[in-house]
Amino acid sequence: MTAALRPPVSACPACSAAPAALAAADAQEAQAGEIVLSLPTIHCAACIARIESGLAEHEGVNAARVNLTLKRATIDAAPGITAGDMVAAVTALGYEAHELDASALGATATDRVGRDLLMRLAVAGFASMNVMLLSVAVWSGAADATRDMFHWISAAIALPAIAFAGQPFFRNAWSALRAGRLNMDVPITLAIVLAVGMSLWETALSGHHAYFDAALTLTFFLLGGRYLDHRTRAIARSAAEELTALEVPRAWLLEDGTEREVSVAQLRVGDLIVVRPGGRMPVDGEITGGVSELDRGLLTGETLPVFAGPEQAVSAGEMNLTGPLTIRATAVGRDTSLHRMADLVAVAESGRANYTSLADKAAKLYAPGVHILSALAFIGWYLATFDLRTALNIAAAVLIITCPCALGLAVPAVTTAASGRLFRRGMLIKHATALERLAEVDTVVFDKTGTLTTGTPVLMDMDRLGTHEAGIALALALGSAHPLSRAIVQGGQMAGIAPASVSEITEVPGYGTRGVWQGQAVRLGRASWMGATPLAVTATYLQVGEGAPIPLRFEDRLRDGASEAVAQLIARGFEVILISGDSAPVTEAMADRLGIGRWMAEALPADKADRIESLRAAGRHVLMVGDGLNDTGALAAAHVSISPASALDAARVASDMVLLGSDLGVLVEACSIAKSATKRIRENFRIATFYNLIAVPLAVAGLATPLIAALAMSTSSIIVSLNALRLRGGRT
Amino acid sequence: MNILVYLIPISLFLGGIGLIAFIYTVRSNQYDDPQGDSRRILSDDWDDRPKP
Numbered sequence: 001m002t003a004a005l006r007p008p009v010s011a012c013p014a015c016s017a018a019p020a021a022l023a024a025a026d027a028q029e030a031q032a033g034e035i036v037l038s039l040p041t042i043h044c045a046a047c048i049a050r051i052e053s054g055l056a057e058h059e060g061v062n063a064a065r066v067n068l069t070l071k072r073a074t075i076d077a078a079p080g081i082t083a084g085d086m087v088a089a090v091t092a093l094g095y096e097a098h099e100l101d102a103s104a105l106g107a108t109a110t111d112r113v114g115r116d117l118l119m120r121l122a123v124a125g126f127a128s129m130n131v132m133l134l135s136v137a138v139w140s141g142a143a144d145a146t147r148d149m150f151h152w153i154s155a156a157i158a159l160p161a162i163a164f165a166g167q168p169f170f171r172n173a174w175s176a177l178r179a180g181r182l183n184m185d186v187p188i189t190l191a192i193v194l195a196v197g198m199s200l201w202e203t204a205l206s207g208h209h210a211y212f213d214a215a216l217t218l219t220f221f222l223l224g225g226r227y228l229d230h231r232t233r234a235i236a237r238s239a240a241e242e243l244t245a246l247e248v249p250r251a252w253l254l255e256d257g258t259e260r261e262v263s264v265a266q267l268r269v270g271d272l273i274v275v276r277p278g279g280r281m282p283v284d285g286e287i288t289g290g291v292s293e294l295d296r297g298l299l300t301g302e303t304l305p306v307f308a309g310p311e312q313a314v315s316a317g318e319m320n321l322t323g324p325l326t327i328r329a330t331a332v333g334r335d336t337s338l339h340r341m342a343d344l345v346a347v348a349e350s351g352r353a354n355y356t357s358l359a360d361k362a363a364k365l366y367a368p369g370v371h372i373l374s375a376l377a378f379i380g381w382y383l384a385t386f387d388l389r390t391a392l393n394i395a396a397a398v399l400i401i402t403c404p405c406a407l408g409l410a411v412p413a414v415t416t417a418a419s420g421r422l423f424r425r426g427m428l429i430k431h432a433t434a435l436e437r438l439a440e441v442d443t444v445v446f447d448k449t450g451t452l453t454t455g456t457p458v459l460m461d462m463d464r465l466g467t468h469e470a471g472i473a474l475a476l477a478l479g480s481a482h483p484l485s486r487a488i489v490q491g492g493q494m495a496g497i498a499p500a501s502v503s504e505i506t507e508v509p510g511y512g513t514r515g516v517w518q519g520q521a522v523r524l525g526r527a528s529w530m531g532a533t534p535l536a537v538t539a540t541y542l543q544v545g546e547g548a549p550i551p552l553r554f555e556d557r558l559r560d561g562a563s564e565a566v567a568q569l570i571a572r573g574f575e576v577i578l579i580s581g582d583s584a585p586v587t588e589a590m591a592d593r594l595g596i597g598r599w600m601a602e603a604l605p606a607d608k609a610d611r612i613e614s615l616r617a618a619g620r621h622v623l624m625v626g627d628g629l630n631d632t633g634a635l636a637a638a639h640v641s642i643s644p645a646s647a648l649d650a651a652r653v654a655s656d657m658v659l660l661g662s663d664l665g666v667l668v669e670a671c672s673i674a675k676s677a678t679k680r681i682r683e684n685f686r687i688a689t690f691y692n693l694i695a696v697p698l699a700v701a702g703l704a705t706p707l708i709a710a711l712a713m714s715t716s717s718i719i720v721s722l723n724a725l726r727l728r729g730g731r732t
Numbered sequence: 733m734n735i736l737v738y739l740i741p742i743s744l745f746l747g748g749i750g751l752i753a754f755i756y757t758v759r760s761n762q763y764d765d766p767q768g769d770s771r772r773i774l775s776d777d778w779d780d781r782p783k784p
Binding site (some may be wrong): 030044045047049053066068069070115118119122125126129130134149151153346 | 735736740741747748749753754755758759764765766767768771772774775776
């Protein structure tokens with residue numbers, strides 16, 4: 001019902017974020033100097049006080065406000081102050097801080113829709129309480145003039161309240177009817193309008209039964225369901241936006257020999273851009289100066305860094321490793337390869353859009369059924385009594401009794417409970433039907449680099465080196481910031497090796513590091529640099545004097561909980577498949593280590609998506625877990641998809657869920673929570689059906705008084721909500 | 733029963749005050765940081781005078 005109850009949510013979050021970003025960009029110009037920081041480690045009153053007073057003492061800061069719920073600080077600073085200064089100031093106070101891109105956060109700052117719903121919920125709650133109390137008097141036997149007066153007062157409260165609070169339903173129902181469709185809001189609107197109209201008529205004729213209380217309680221419960229639903233979504237959207245905002249898109253533009261920091265959006269084709277070691281390519285381009293190595297892991301899944309020199313083409317998203325590069329932009333913004341990959345996503349996603357949620361299935365049966373039933377009741381009673389008033393009364397009672405109160409609460413209550421529980425374990429649910437789809441999964445496909453592994457290499461054969469060689473390698477590695485060098489340093493220090501005294505250490509960008517040890521030239525770097533035959537695995541080579549180059553092998557480190565998660569998934573009967581863009585030996589070694597039977601190496605992005613597609617054609621429900629740009633097609637093609645928070649923005653956008661922590665163990669738990677949530681939803685539907693089976697015959701028989709309607713509706717709603725909350729308790 | 737003429741408007745008025753107070757709190761962003769606000773009250777920084 002979640003989908004049927006609302007106008008369709010924009011298919012791609014980026015599309016809806018774009019106008020917000022534009023609006024925020026305008027707002028940002030107006031209030032220059034507003035800086036937003038993410039403070040993941042704050043937790044207490046003292047943290048708030050220390051950070052706020054610490055920042056206030058900083059020169060140029062006008063005001064600083066910490067939000068503990070969102071773990072953010074908003075700083076109003078003089079124009080000269082940069083986010084970097086503020087991060088340094090907070091770090092000096094002993095807290096972790098990251099800059100957030102304020103424009104990407106625009107939409108969460110004021111959650112206008114949520115506030116609007118909350119306001120309507122409050123008005124409906126207030127009005128229904130008052131009318132319910134007035135009705136108590138009627139039910140307990142008020143007669144004649146007193147009853148009429150109570151009815152008129154109820155009408156005076158109910159009419160404006162429903163006109164205000166019911167607007168979301170009226171609007172949705174109208175847009176559905178105009179498009180010639182029936183959704184859940186059509187019977188809701190019909191029931192509310194008919195009930196209020198009927199009751200007014202009855203009151204005017206000083207009749208016995210008025211349904212003002214039922215109409216208002218209905219509005220109140222349904223708004224409650226809708227508000228829960230909205231909040232679940234808003235929390236997920238805000239967390240997803242925060243992930244995006246953490247990557248501030250900046251580039252260093254080279255103009256007339258000077259470097260200037262600009263936003264990536266301002267780059268044009270032909271601009272010269274400087275990319276420092278450790279930075280990502282902001283655009284597609286061609287190298288004009290500098291020599292370095294590139295890590296294409298996020299684009300292709302390869303772990304082996306590739307050499308980069310002048311006149312070589314680079315793609316947006318690649319990581320520069322060793323030397324500074326100057327590139328000339330050949331494609332910016334939407335034309336970059338990063339964005340073209342998004343087209344692949346759009347094509348693949350069309351398949352998933354056909355998924356009908358449990359609620360939609362229920363709504364499809366339900367909406368026409370309710371209308372036919374109440375129309376039949378009307379016709380039947382009219383033919384039997386030829387009394388229009390009685391017939392209309394019965395028809396209204398049937399509509400109110402069958403109104404999807406329990407259904408409207410059943411799904412939002414369960415999804416709120418389940419996603420809240422998963423959020424606390426570090427899993428973010430982005431898509432409304434993702435939980436239901438996750439519950440159907442029978443096959444899990446993993447990407448290797450960055451998903452099962454952390455993407456940081458670990459030195460394998462330190463002990464195979466002699467003491468001298470190990471010392472030399474360590475000394476040379478200390479002179480470089482290359483990831484492989486850092487791995488050598490880490491491995492060496494763990495093994496307790498002291499660096500040899502190597503002098504004249506210089507880094508040759510794109511090749512390696514050289515130095516002099518006891519009069520001999522020593523080199524650590526690429527195979528081609530010292531004429532060695534490169535191995536198939538990630539390796540660097542050490543050459544002492546004119547001796548044969550010695551390979552130092554590396555292995556990608558497994559993510560925390562990866563082997564446990566895979567083992568548990570296999571034990572639970574899921575089929576686990578490994579698909580990687582990396583070379584065959586590396587992939588096979590990883591598959592063996594984790595006990596994965598089926599693997600596929602050297603897969604291109606299209607291969608991955610095709611493989612998923614063929615699994616789907618074979619009737620499998622595939623869960624894809626991946627992080628790279630080469631996975632985006634596969635992520636979108638799969639039945640449901642998960643990407644880690646470290647993934648590129650494009651991959652996160654393409655997936656239904658985001659893993660916030662680094663531990664993969666939560667995957668297994670997510671599957672079982674999804675299963676129990678779906679079970680709970682079905683259970684709630686059964687409760688609602690059972691309730692209808694009892695209440696509808698009463699209504700059709702004309703026995704449903706306003707008292708029975710009010711009791712039945714409230715009881716079923718409360719039972720359904722309590723059943724949903726059982727999920728939170730941890731029982732499955 | 734004539735007392736109802738006074739009592740019902742009074743009860744509606746009192747309830748209405750509650751409703752308006754709630755709407756005021758929503759509009760003035762008082763639910764933006766529930767966790768922070770519950771901790772802030774423990775700090776004695778602005779006990780003597782309000783924060784400027």
